[in-house]
Amino acid sequence: MRISQLSAESGVPIPTIKYYLREGLLSQGEQTSATRAEYGPAHLRRLRLIRALLEVGRVPVAAIRKVIEAVEDERTDVHTMLGTAHYALASPPEPHAAGDEEWARARDDVDRLIAGLGWRVGPFAPGRDELAQTLVTLERLGMPATEADLLVYARTAMDLARDHEMGKIPFDGPRDVAVETLVICTVMYGKALDVFRRLAQESESARILEA
Amino acid sequence: MRISQLSAESGVPIPTIKYYLREGLLSQGEQTSATRAEYGPAHLRRLRLIRALLEVGRVPVAAIRKVIEAVEDERTDVHTMLGTAHYALASPPEPHAAGDEEWARARDDVDRLIAGLGWRVGPFAPGRDELAQTLVTLERLGMPATEADLLVYARTAMDLARDHEMGKIPFDGPRDVAVETLVICTVMYGKALDVFRRLAQESESARILEA
Numbered sequence: 205m206r207i208s209q210l211s212a213e214s215g216v217p218i219p220t221i222k223y224y225l226r227e228g229l230l231s232q233g234e235q236t237s238a239t240r241a242e243y244g245p246a247h248l249r250r251l252r253l254i255r256a257l258l259e260v261g262r263v264p265v266a267a268i269r270k271v272i273e274a275v276e277d278e279r280t281d282v283h284t285m286l287g288t289a290h291y292a293l294a295s296p297p298e299p300h301a302a303g304d305e306e307w308a309r310a311r312d313d314v315d316r317l318i319a320g321l322g323w324r325v326g327p328f329a330p331g332r333d334e335l336a337q338t339l340v341t342l343e344r345l346g347m348p349a350t351e352a353d354l355l356v357y358a359r360t361a362m363d364l365a366r367d368h369e370m371g372k373i374p375f376d377g378p379r380d381v382a383v384e385t386l387v388i389c390t391v392m393y394g395k396a397l398d399v400f401r402r403l404a405q406e407s408e409s410a411r412i413l414e415a
Numbered sequence: 416m417r418i419s420q421l422s423a424e425s426g427v428p429i430p431t432i433k434y435y436l437r438e439g440l441l442s443q444g445e446q447t448s449a450t451r452a453e454y455g456p457a458h459l460r461r462l463r464l465i466r467a468l469l470e471v472g473r474v475p476v477a478a479i480r481k482v483i484e485a486v487e488d489e490r491t492d493v494h495t496m497l498g499t500a501h502y503a504l505a506s507p508p509e510p511h512a513a514g515d516e517e518w519a520r521a522r523d524d525v526d527r528l529i530a531g532l533g534w535r536v537g538p539f540a541p542g543r544d545e546l547a548q549t550l551v552t553l554e555r556l557g558m559p560a561t562e563a564d565l566l567v568y569a570r571t572a573m574d575l576a577r578d579h580e581m582g583k584i585p586f587d588g589p590r591d592v593a594v595e596t597l598v599i600c601t602v603m604y605g606k607a608l609d610v611f612r613r614l615a616q617e618s619e620s621a622r623i624l625e626a
Contacts, residue, residue, distance in 0.1 A: 252556075252557075255556075256556065260552070260556070281624070282624055283620050283621055283624040286617075286620050287617060287620070290613050290616065290617055293613065294610075294613070318614065323614060323615065323617075323618035324617070324618045324621035324622060325614050325617050325618055325621075326617070329614060329617060331610045331611075331613050331614045331617075332614075334606070334610045335607060335610050335611075335614075338603055338606050338607050338610070341471070341603060342599070342603050345463075345466075345467065345471070345599055345603075346463075347596070347599055347600070347603075349603075349604075349607075353579070353604070354607065356575070356579050357575075357604060357607050357608045357611050358611045358615070360571055360574075360575060360608065360611075361608060361611035361612040361614070361615040362611075362615040362618075362619075363571075364567070364568075364571060364612060364615070365612060365615035365616045365618070365619045366615070366619055368564075368567050369612075369616060369619075370616060370619040370620060370623060375623070375624070385558070386616070388553070388556055388558055389558070390612065390613060390616065392549055392552060392553050392556075392558075392560075393560075393564070393568060394609050394612060395545070395549050396546060396549050396560075396565065396568050397568045397571065397572060397608070397612075398605050398609070399505075399542045399545045399546045399549070400542075400546075400568050400569045400571075400572035400573075401572040401575060401576060401580075401601065401605060401608075402501050402504065402505065402542050402601060403529065403534060403536050403540060403542045403543075403546075403572070404534065404569070404572040404573040404575070404576035404577070405501065405576045405580060405581060405597070405601065406497075406498060406501055406534075406535070406536050406537065406540060406542075407534035407535045407536055407573075407576070408573075408576045408577055408580075408581040409494050409497050409498070409581060410494055410535035411535060412581060412586070413492070413493055413494040413586070
């Protein structure tokens with residue numbers, strides 16, 4: 205298909221497609237004449253992935269480039285490829301000073317918790333720092349989290365991941381579709397879960413207070 | 416205590432405290448001389464609540480004013496007071512045009528789902544619109560949510576709210592402490608749950624792909 209049709213099918217405006225081509229996020233089409241290039245289904249899939257990362261995951265373009273590199277390099281195994289997407293979705297805190305004891309203790313607590321759960325999580329997973337930051341904030345606000353509190357959320361998350369979420373990823377299809385599915389499911393069902401929590405709390409508040 | 420001590424105890428800078436006083440978010444201290452006012456524990460509690468809404472909940476000042484009004488007006492029952500905080504934490508989408516059929520269908524689906532769950536949720540809870548927006552986005556991305564998918568997240572949210580979250584709210588203490596606890600727990604454990612989901616997915620990915 206021509207670039208105009210690629211734009212119509214993907215919903216991405218032509219100037220944006222040209223920007224992705226210049227940035228190398230999208231590979232060039234097959235040049236069929238001096239002014240005309242031909243695009244195929246792989247380009248459509250790639251555009252969907254870029255949109256999912258940008259619009260759904262709010263991933264910055266520099267981080268999208270890393271994800272795309274992992275998708276394109278077939279020597280990158282699927283687990284590592286999905287990991288680049290997971291890590292791109294994180295919003296880790298600013299680096300902490302080496303002497304910040306409160307922070308160091310929280311980070312140790314997180315590492316011990318994850319090890320205790322037996323989870324296979326990389327030592328540099330940004331979620332470790334994000335979780336430590338959450339613990340520091342709760343402590344600073346005078347509502348420190350207990351290990352029992354954290355385990356409730358950890359086990360709830362694992363039940364969802366194991367029984368409902370990872371089964372949705374089409375591991376055997378094109379690599380960019382697997383990454384796109386992971387990003388959309390992680391972000392959008394994360395949003396749904398957040399909203400459901402507030403609605404459930406409202407409902408429980410009505411029940412408890414007999415309002 | 417004097418304003419300097421109130422600042423030291425709360426960690427809120429004096430100019431910020433003066434701004435809250437001017438804005439009426441914090442009540443004036445007891446004037447003990449022309450240049451000196453005395454503040455008490457109620458002021459400290461109020462500052463903690465404002466910080467929780469601002470820094471943890473990222474609630475805009477105009478919305479914080481509404482929450483504070485509900486806290487101060489003793490005729491507002493506790494359920495309604497907590498509801499103002501819940502609604503202030505929402506980020507509902509832009510209003511949709513009346514003729515937007517995709518949106519109207521999604522909003523109907525949400526209302527039917529909540530009714531089917533038997534949840535006691537107000538008809539104007541912004542979570543209804545937030546959830547409808549999530550459904551529209553998933554549909555537009557070619558990954559429509561099924562009712563079975565949504566029920567998994569709804570039930571998970573209710574288990575958390577009923578068994579772990581609402582029990583943490585000190586309903587019998589000062590009204591601002593109840594709201595502060597709700598805001599901090601909802602936002603910070605929401606963040607923790609989001610991070611745990613990504614970590615659990617990474618661990619499951621390692622297990623499934625034997626990486």
